[in-house]
Amino acid sequence: MVQITEVKDTQSREARTAAHTHIKGLGLDEKGVAKKIEGGFVGQNDAREACGIIVDLIKSKKMSGRAILLAGPPGTGKTALALAISQELGPKVPFCPIVGSELYSAEVKKTAALMENFRRAIGLRIKETKEVYEGEVIELTPEESENPLGGYGKTISHVIVGLKTAKGTKNLRLDPSIYESIQKERVTIGDVIYIEANTGSVKRVGRSDAYATEFDLEAEEYVPLPKGEVHKKKEIVQDVTLHDLDVANARPQGGQDVLSMMGQLLKPKKTEITDKLRSEVNKVVSKYIDQGVAELIPGVLFIDEVNMLDIEIFTYLNKALESLMAPIVVLASNRGLTTIRGTDDDIKAPHGCPPDLIDRLLIVRTLAYNQEEIKIIIGKRAGLEGLNVSNEALDKLSLHGINNSLRYALQLLSPAGILAKTANRQEITVDDIEECEILFLDSKRSIKVLEESSGYI
Ligand SMILES: Nc1ncnc2c1ncn2[C@@H]1O[C@H](COP(=O)(O)OP(=O)(O)OP(=O)(O)O)[C@@H](O)[C@H]1O
Numbered sequence: 371m372v373q374i375t376e377v378k379d380t381q382s383r384e385a386r387t388a389a390h391t392h393i394k395g396l397g398l399d400e401k402g403v404a405k406k407i408e409g410g411f412v413g414q415n416d417a418r419e420a421c422g423i424i425v426d427l428i429k430s431k432k433m434s435g436r437a438i439l440l441a442g443p444p445g446t447g448k449t450a451l452a453l454a455i456s457q458e459l460g461p462k463v464p465f466c467p468i469v470g471s472e473l474y475s476a477e478v479k480k481t482a483a484l485m486e487n488f489r490r491a492i493g494l495r496i497k498e499t500k501e502v503y504e505g506e507v508i509e510l511t512p513e514e515s516e517n518p519l520g521g522y523g524k525t526i527s528h529v530i531v532g533l534k535t536a537k538g539t540k541n542l543r544l545d546p547s548i549y550e551s552i553q554k555e556r557v558t559i560g561d562v563i564y565i566e567a568n569t570g571s572v573k574r575v576g577r578s579d580a581y582a583t584e585f586d587l588e589a590e591e592y593v594p595l596p597k598g599e600v601h602k603k604k605e606i607v608q609d610v611t612l613h614d615l616d617v618a619n620a621r622p623q624g625g626q627d628v629l630s631m632m633g634q635l636l637k638p639k640k641t642e643i644t645d646k647l648r649s650e651v652n653k654v655v656s657k658y659i660d661q662g663v664a665e666l667i668p669g670v671l672f673i674d675e676v677n678m679l680d681i682e683i684f685t686y687l688n689k690a691l692e693s694l695m696a697p698i699v700v701l702a703s704n705r706g707l708t709t710i711r712g713t714d715d716d717i718k719a720p721h722g723c724p725p726d727l728i729d730r731l732l733i734v735r736t737l738a739y740n741q742e743e744i745k746i747i748i749g750k751r752a753g754l755e756g757l758n759v760s761n762e763a764l765d766k767l768s769l770h771g772i773n774n775s776l777r778y779a780l781q782l783l784s785p786a787g788i789l790a791k792t793a794n795r796q797e798i799t800v801d802d803i804e805e806c807e808i809l810f811l812d813s814k815r816s817i818k819v820l821e822e823s824s825g826y827i
């Protein structure tokens with residue numbers, strides 16, 4: 371007999387945990403005051419509240435072309451804070467995270483790379499009124515015909531789509547190419563869709579709520595049966611970034627207006643994006659903003675490890691911040707007084723940033739944690755990784771957090787979990803932690819070993 375087994379789709383993807391998986395937001399109350407433990411965050415209250423104010427400013431669109439620096443010792447949650455800011459802003463506000471070193475590439479000039487990321491962080495919400503056919507799908511029949519080139523195959527000559535609204539129904543006879551996009555959107559009978567009359571592009575709005583059942587647990591969006599006629603004018607809102615528009619227009623056959631730019635967003639880029647092209651795009655965008663068709667949504671460009679930037683990039687950054695279309699730039703650094711990259715060795719500057727940039731920054735400080743806070747953070751991570759840790763073991767780990775680093779303490783968790791499992795225990799004990807200490811060195815001990823032994827090359 372043929373055996374058939376079901377493939378479970380509960381892949382390990384959800385179970386995997388990354389460094390910041392536990393961070394879910396800034397964890398502030400309605401007044402913007404940090405709750406002691408919330409949103410995955412523990413302590414660091416002042417920095418969280420400061421970030422909350424920044425989020426408010428960005429949301430109110432009062433702030434653009436400003437820069438914020440998150441400064442503090444390693445492992446104090448700077449990257450986590452930036453991530454939380456993006457979560458608070460939601461998916462509609464662009465958030466572009468990079469690391470300082472990403473700007474150095476052999477192919478693109480570093481200033482061009484910075485400009486590209488600037489434009490990834492600026493959103494444009496375009497409202498267009500389009501002629502569409504919208505309704506609940508009541509019929510979807512592809513009609514086949516003999517293959518005109520002969521042979522046995524059949525081809526789809528056209529497809530009949532029946533659409534229903536509260537006012538009536540309409541049957542449309544569509545081109546096979548539209549059938550492809552219908553399949554791509556996985557449209558089935560009972561879905562509400564609209565088809566753009568000009569381009570023929572199909573968009574699935576959701577499932578008609580006539581099909582909603584009480585037991586349906588799936589994350590399906592139910593929408594009411596559209597009102598009005600099937601054939602009508604509809605306001606369509608699209609969120610893109612300036613970089614998307616650059617890419618769409620860098621293609622050889624790029625169109626003249628935003629409409630045709632849209633249609634090309636997902637195709638691979640071919641031609642270089644030049645400054646000239648960017649200013650062309652800017653012109654079109656400004657026109658659309660003036661006409662009230664589009665709205666600019668400045669997002670966030672997050673540059674981690676800002677001390678990796680060099681003096682040339684810094685001067686360019688100053689200039690870019692002053693341009694009309696600039697996002698909020700959030701920088702992070704764990705350095706104190708450091709040489710600025712690309713300058714003579716003896717010039718030291720705070721955080722490795724030139725003083726004229728520092729002068730433009732709002733600086734948010736992150737502070738080292740106390741043992742109690744570290745203990746709670748480790749406890750949270752353990753919960754996330756599905757590990758039970760005894761109280762004494764938690765104490766021991768948090769001591770490591772104080773004496774070595776929070777990261778080292780967090781790193782020890784998973785190996786200790788494996789040791790406990792091998793010993794057939796449900797709980798991580800002090801013994802497991804001690805064994806891990808022997809197996810894995812922390813940075814201080816590692817340096818000590820190196821100092822004591824001169825055997826290394
Ligand atoms: N207040 C906090 N609450 C919960 N988890 C935290 C907190 N601060 C840091 N963490 C976690 O500790 C780890 C280290 O923090 P993070 O990577 O944000 O440090 P950082 O300040 O960016 O350090 P570096 O300067 O080395 O880049 C991460 O896993 C982070 O999610």
Ligand SMILES: [Mg+2]
Binds near residue numbers: 448449450674702
């Ligand atoms: Mg970091």
